[in-house]
Amino acid sequence: METAIRVRGVAKTYAEGGVRVSALDGVDLDVYRGEVLLLMGPSGSGKTTLLSIMGCILRSSSGSVQIAGSEITHLKERDLPGVRLRHVGFVFQAFNLFPTLTAQENVEVTLELKGVRGAQAHKQARELLAQVHLADKCSAFPADLSGGQKQRVALARALAGSPEILLADEPTAALDSHTGRAVLELLCELAHGQNRAVVIVTHDSRVADLGDRLVHLEDGRISSVERLSNRLATMPQPGANSQSTFTRL
């Protein structure tokens, strides 16, 4: 299977009040296209930090990160937005929709950033909303949508321009269990049906059965990796030769 994200020996340290705090410590991880990887762990374990590094939002203190085969750790700050735009779609816990724009316009913002404009942007935005079962909500403003609908608009926005990687930070936290599960099912569909790599940070163990792999983080290290489906039975295991705490199952 094609590797979408390759993380090797990634560490992240912060200086907090003169004290160095380690958020990540030598993490090795591969994320493949067509899989749903669940990232779990207690608060402060480094889940969001790892997600931010994989999404080129945060720079690692050391180690190597490859996105779609390209090393990004040596890129300049001004080049990172371009990498995000080309390869990564984000889904946030609080949806982060633009409240003054309609659902369709929210999707069109990303399309515009990717150079799709005018009638083409309108058409693609409508198609993406239809893909997340919101064809009838194109003209609705976020305030008029339910939590689940908002998250689906956010999903359509993340899919704009067809990135090969989707990163979701607690996408079900603001949703009831039924709606949350529906959103995760949609993410799984997008991973399996459209050959995307989907990484989901979640606290919700009830949805663990929906993923293909479950990675546990503790104190900035991977404590375990659990295979949840047979989809990736032939998947090569990352970090075989590394000195990290990667746990092979």
Place this chain on the structure above:
Amino acid sequence: MPPLARRNLFHDKIRLAVTLTGITFAVLLVVVELGLFLGFSTTTSSLIDRSGADLWIASKNVSYIEQGAPFSERKLYQVRATPGVASAQKYIARFASWKRHEGGHESVQVVGFNIGELPQQASGGHTGESGQVMGGPWNITAGTVADLNAPEAVLVDDLYWKKLGITHVGEVFELNGYRARVVGTTHGIRSFTTAPYVFTTFKNAQNFTLLRQDQTIFILVRAPPGAHLKELQRDLESRVSGVDVLTTSQFSNMTRSYWMFTTGAGVAVLLAALLGLVVGIVVVTQTIYATTMDHLREYGTLKAIGAPNSYLYRVIFEQAAMSAVMGYALGISLGLFLVRSSEQGGVAILLPWPMAALIFALTLLMCGIAAAVSINKVTQLDPAMVFRN
């Protein structure tokens, strides 16, 4: 393009109202102050600019028209004898005291000019630009220049009738102890000082200003069409001693410069205009900054999904530009209303279109500066904020 800037701007109506109020009043303040400056400036030199003369001859070192000092009228003959002079006339602009019927005195500025041979238009009725006698009044709305030939006759602008206690044409007043009869009126000839202009013949003016019969204050010179004024100016300077020979534009600029800058009046008005601009910048900066802060999470989201800083700058600048256009439209409308109202008063506020264009550019600049402050905040924004709740 999704209308993010417009929607964000119109989303909070109260904030938009505050922003527009700030810009509108900043524009209005600048319109009024710059309009006053221009009005004052034009008024100070209106007698010179509208005199129809090409050259002014004044006593030495006169720096503005009100400063004119008497000199011998014999110089008039030297001037007339100079080759290249088409015509030359004596001219008086001097302060005098006007006595109101009910008691009390008002300072006026007597303007005495030589009627000479009147053109057909001037003697026939309302005097037009082309028919204006050198140094004479313009915009005559009652009476004619020819009416001034009568002894004691004066023309007073209708803006000042109330101030001088005039109620009708034909009324007689006392001017420096001499009888003065109002034979007509002009409209819109303002005086920069508090002393209204009283137009009369040179002969009457000599009496009203207690000037000796063999003296004048200025000599106005007209050159033939196409004449080289600088050359004529040099000739007159060499032939006529003890006086300054100034072109009309030189004397106009000197007078304007004196009143606007030497006295500090213009500086005060310009400072007020600058303050208006500064207040506008502060108000608009504050409101645009507050709007940006309100939408900070959205800007963070845009950065996270890969928007370059230039995209965010464009959104903020669009908001500022839209605010500028709307605020300018409101401010200039109110300004035009004030300009129209000022036409009936003693203070002129002028708003020519180049000044309106300049104020539009200033408004855009003001909003641009305001946007730049917000842009600084957005530039420093960490896109990782989207993961923090």
